[in-house]
Amino acid sequence: MERSFQDLIAYIEQKTAFKCQSYKTKPLKRRIMVRMRALGLSDFSQYHTYLENNETEFSKLVDVLTINLSYFFRNPETFEYLQSSIFPQLKKGRVLTFWSAGCARGEEPYSLAIVAAETGVLDSVTIYGTDIDMSVLRKAEAAIYPQSVLQYVPKAIVNKYFESTDNGFRVKQELRSHVHFINVNLFETPSFGPCDLIVCRNVFIYLDRQAQSLVLHNFYDKLKPGGYLMIGKVELLLGIPEAKLFEIVHRTEHIYKKIEAPQH
């Protein structure tokens, strides 16, 4: 029986936590086709049948759908701006909560921890790294990385915050103790918060407009008044009604601030 692409994504949603309907169709199709090519299958209906008969294929599919690529200090100029202009404004001694939403293997939340250490606020900071993909969260907790994801990290910082192990570079305990990883789907509200800073980069771009709107609304609710939101360098809040709830702090670094609700 010939089945459609819509049938396939309904089946994937039924069997996994990945909400295909909330993602843009073109990139979603491209990612699914990566698996189809690997299996030598030429249409979505054939792949649907393959999934029905091969339970183990789901984890490989989720792996390509989630696109876990990340680096420490990805877009180094963004982290330089955080370090020089945003972190010094965060009040020392006050409890600070950061959220890296879609944190992959932890490269982004640990980068935030390094900036917090370098600006003298680490002791007050708790950082939550969340992702839909459990397998990357386990790696994030282990905190051992190959040289390739450290390409943007200055040598002095590597020496200061990582220890060399047989398997790669491990983030030191003094940073790890401030970073917690939780399996949270972006479309749900996590239990921690409120946050001083939410970083959500290179996830937004894959979501359709309605999902972006929902996620932005959740971020607004989770931020403290005046809290910061940072999205990816290639991402925009254009055309999303909830964007009105934020003012632009830095146009090229894509940093925003929650507008405080007017006092009545």
Ligand SMILES: C[S@@+](CC[C@H](N)C(=O)[O-])C[C@H]1O[C@@H](n2cnc3c(N)ncnc32)[C@H](O)[C@@H]1O
């Ligand atoms: C390309 S990585 C970005 C990692 C990091 N933020 C960066 O910019 O380097 C995107 C991550 O978002 C996660 N992700 C995708 N959809 C998600 C969802 N609905 N909820 C939570 N995480 C999600 C993926 O599993 C993946 O690890």
